[in-house]
Amino acid sequence: MELREEILVGTMRVFNIKGLKFTMDDLARELGISKKTIYTVFDNKEDMFLALVDYLFDGIKEEEAKVITDPNLSTVDRIRKILGVMPASYRDLDLGQLYLLKDKYPKIYAKVEERLESGWENTISLIETGQKEGVIRPIHIPILKMMLEASLEQFFRRDILIKNKITYQTALDEVVGILVDGILTGQTH
Amino acid sequence: MELREEILVGTMRVFNIKGLKFTMDDLARELGISKKTIYTVFDNKEDMFLALVDYLFDGIKEEEAKVITDPNLSTVDRIRKILGVMPASYRDLDLGQLYLLKDKYPKIYAKVEERLESGWENTISLIETGQKEGVIRPIHIPILKMMLEASLEQFFRRDILIKNKITYQTALDEVVGILVDGILTGQTH
DNA sequence: AAGAAACTAATTGCACAAAAATAGTTTCCA
């Protein structure tokens, strides 16, 4: 793995441990390299953060592309899978936490918002396809979107999963399952 | 309406206008009575708040009882209706806002938490009945609970409804619709 | 009995300064 990517992955780790208040010294220590080396790759902390956001979302887009182009899947299967792609990446980095950067790093916040928003384009067009095919009910897509996003947030904010001894993957599958079955028309059963 | 109830209802109004930082002077002005009169009914602000929480949740319990005892409803119909009862009361008072009282009024916060938690007893036992009847899938109930609660929070936190020109009732119906259909077994279709 | 208004003790918000932490640079060394 190239240095640039190692730094980004290390940033995720240190972000998940220390929260958004990690220092560049923390990161250097975590990576076992000196700050000097970090600054040979990135001009400053903000640029590094921005690169991290792109890195994360590019990974998501890649996974989505796989789902969309897989010829063996029906539209409903595609929706079921694609609804799990972005949430799965939450395991690497709690994107919701990035919202807390609003004040200190408005640029990063804006980028996260923009990419979270545009990240739904593929999903939305899949759902619209499903609606045209008649397999998906005519629901308000923003509400569905909100339900998924809100549920994910809760996984991290509260300790529901721990309390109920449910793994993240199980919970995610169940949420997606409920949502997908909830938007199907009867005819597929 | 008796004085006690008038004060509680007035507190809701003033709470919704001024937020949780309303003063007792605000409340007295809103009610058109003097603080003295308020203090003849309640010993202090905290007690009044606690009484308000009980008042609200007792109202919810009452509505729930109607749904549960209605002999004309199937279990699924009951679930569909009961899932709308608590959310409907959010229109009177944003219970989510009460969470912000955590620091200043920990007692009230604890009471809200406790009643929000125990407020699910009826719903949970209905869902369990549905599962025994075989009309509801064997899902993790805490996850369903979390999905509904998280969605409601979002209605207030973000301006999704306004942006998409959806009324609260429409959105609520849609959320409940998706959740209920999402937990049904196939056999009811 | 209840409202209006004044009153007080306590709490809160705020300005501002001192102290601590940190981003980014530089020096030295292997």
Added chain:
DNA sequence: TGGAAACTATTTTTGTGCAATTAGTTTCTT
């Protein structure tokens, strides 16, 4: 070339005194 550590300018945090606000009480009035 890159790590360790020292360094500095800036930012963030913390503490404090002062002014404003407010919960709860009291007094006076109708």
